[in-house]
Amino acid sequence: MVNIPSSVKAFLIGGAVAMTIAPSALAQASADEVAYSNILEAISAQKISLAQQKLFVAQQDAEIKSLNEQIDGVEEWKASIDPMVGKMTTSIANKIKSDYPFDLNRRLPRLQSLEKTIKDPAATVGEKYRKALNIYKLEVNYGQSMEAQKGDHPINPTIRVGDDRFEKDEDGKVKLDKNGLPVEVFDGSYLRYGRLAYVYLQADGSQALRYDLNAREWVELPKSSIADIRRGVKIASGEAAPNVVRAPLFPNP
Secondary structure, eight states, X not given: OXXXXXXXXXXXXXXXXXXXXXXXXXXXXXXXXXXXXXXXXXXXXXHHHHHHHHHHXXXXXXXXXXXXXHHHHOGGGHHXXXXXXXXXXXXXXXXXXXXXXXXXXXXXXXXXXXXXXXXXXXXXXXXXXXXXXHHHHHHHHHTTOEXXXXXXXXXXXXXXXXXXXXXXXXXXXXXXXXXXXXXXXXXXXXXXXXXXXXXXXXXXSSOEEEEETTTTEEEEOOGGGHHHHHHHHHHHTTSSOOOOOOOOOOOOO
C-alpha cells in the first residue's frame, strides 16, 4: 500500500490514478527553487570576486617586478639616486642622534645595516634605495604612533640575577608567556607619545620621569602626571580601550 501525503489528493480516472498537489506544496517547491537559485547566484558571484582579486594581485605583482627591474637596470639613474640615498642616510642618522632615545636596539642596527649597504660596491642602486626608503618610512611612522614598552629605571636600574629576573607564581615557579618564555621583571614602563614626549613610569606608580631633549637627561615629573601616564601606558599596551590621552609636553629643540 502506498501512503500519499495529505498535500496530494488522488483520484481514479479510467482505472488510472491521478493526483493533484495542494497550493501549499506548490508554494514550498517554488520557495525552494528560489532559495536554490539564490545560492547558485551567490556561489557564482564569489567565484567572480575571487577571480577578480587574483587578477588584481597578479597585476600588482607584475607592476612591482617591473618597477624593481627598472630601478636595478637603468644605469643612468645612479648619478641622481646614489647622492639622494646618501642624503637620506645622513638625515636618518642625524634624526636618531637628536631624537628621544627610544627603540634604539632596533633603530641603530637598521641604520648600521643601511650604512653597510651604501658602502657595499656589490649592492645595486635599487637595493640601496629600497632599504633607505624602508627605514625612512619606519622613522616617519614613529611620529604617528603611541607605544609602551617595559624596562628598567633609566637612572637607577635594578640589578637582578638568576631567577630574580623573572616573575613567579604563588608556588614560586617562573611564569611563562604564550610563547613558553620566562616573563621578565622590569622596574616600570616607557611610553612614547609619537615624537611629542618620552616618559618613564615606575611599576608601583611612585615616580614618573620625562626625557628632556634640551638637557639630554631624565627629569622627574610632578605626581599629578602619574595618573595620565598610567592610563596612556594601558591604552598603548592594549589593556584599555583607545581614548584621548594627555601628554606631558615641554619646549624642545
